[in-house]
Amino acid sequence: MYTEASARSTSTSTLPPADPRLFSTPEAEEIKKEICAVGRKLWLRQFVDGNGGNISYRIGPNEVICTPTLVSKYDLTPEDLCLVDLEGHQVAGTKSRTSEIFLHLEIYKAVPEAKSAVHCHPPHATAYAITGKVPPNLIIPEFEVFVGKVAISPYKTPGTAEFAQTVLPFVRDHNTILLANHGIVCWADTVTHAEWYAEVLETYCWTLMLASQLSSPISYFTEQQASDLLEMKKKLGLPDARFDDTHFEECLAAEKQSSNKLEGKLAGIDLETLVRTITKSVLETLGAK
Numbered sequence: 495m496y497t498e499a500s501a502r503s504t505s506t507s508t509l510p511p512a513d514p515r516l517f518s519t520p521e522a523e524e525i526k527k528e529i530c531a532v533g534r535k536l537w538l539r540q541f542v543d544g545n546g547g548n549i550s551y552r553i554g555p556n557e558v559i560c561t562p563t564l565v566s567k568y569d570l571t572p573e574d575l576c577l578v579d580l581e582g583h584q585v586a587g588t589k590s591r592t593s594e595i596f597l598h599l600e601i602y603k604a605v606p607e608a609k610s611a612v613h614c615h616p617p618h619a620t621a622y623a624i625t626g627k628v629p630p631n632l633i634i635p636e637f638e639v640f641v642g643k644v645a646i647s648p649y650k651t652p653g654t655a656e657f658a659q660t661v662l663p664f665v666r667d668h669n670t671i672l673l674a675n676h677g678i679v680c681w682a683d684t685v686t687h688a689e690w691y692a693e694v695l696e697t698y699c700w701t702l703m704l705a706s707q708l709s710s711p712i713s714y715f716t717e718q719q720a721s722d723l724l725e726m727k728k729k730l731g732l733p734d735a736r737f738d739d740t741h742f743e744e745c746l747a748a749e750k751q752s753s754n755k756l757e758g759k760l761a762g763i764d765l766e767t768l769v770r771t772i773t774k775s776v777l778e779t780l781g782a783k
């Protein structure tokens with residue numbers, strides 16, 4: 495749970511100096527291959543553009559493997575990767591580390607169970623991020639279980655320490671955060687899982703946008719259906735702000751309100767008049783030619 499004290503990231507002064515040998519162990523070689531495979535997935539799914547997006551994995555207490563700057567995620571090879579300490583100093587690798595590594599490091603310092611972080615710009619989720627809108631909950635089971643309540647952190651210039659710290663109030667209770675006017679960041683126990691959460695969020699945002707073009711209201715889960723899903727999520731050990739009972743009640747009330755609002759709006763539309771107006775205007779346009 496977020497408190498003033500938790501907003502400050504953990505001090506790294508007690509950590510031993512980063513060990514560059516951790517960059518070439520058999521485990522590190524496997525992680526590097528996984529990072530490259532995930533980079534390719536991100537590019538193929540159009541979640542990253544140009545040299546955008548970055549991926550990291552915490553391999554030791556003060557050692558993080560990360561992607562370099564200025565390389566497309568499609569073209570990544572294990573030789574391109576870098577090793578940094580929790581302060582962002584590079585200790586191994588020939589290419590320069592991503593300038594957005596501080597975002598990842600803040601997450602590792604604040605959440606002990608976070609082993610990997612993926613930052614990318616998937617278009618539909620980023621559309622939410624640029625409008626400051628968080629997708630509603632209680633609609634699709636996979637989203638509730640693997641992502642759940644998404645937070646949105648305020649905009650700051652990418653690559654700065656200020657930007658990296660914008661996620662601190664949310665990152666313990668949310669494994670997926672919208673970064674205002676920028677993209678998203680997800681953390682998980684493995685690189686593959688962090689990319690899965692990006693996929694789950696992107697598909698969800700896309701589906702909601704498609705549904706918004708239909709004239710039927712969205713059906714929301716009942717209170718019982720929602721708590722069954724949260725129970726399942728708890729067993730999987732995934733974080734969710736709604737595990738706190740007051741949060742859960744607030745969330746249900748908010749979702750109910752938005753579902754009522756939507757139904758109210760749709761009920762207020764006279765479809766017949768709408769169709770007649772559109773037909774008339776189309777006929778007028780055709781007649782004018």
Ligand SMILES: [Zn+2]
Nearest residue numbers: 546547652677
């Ligand atoms: Zn970015």
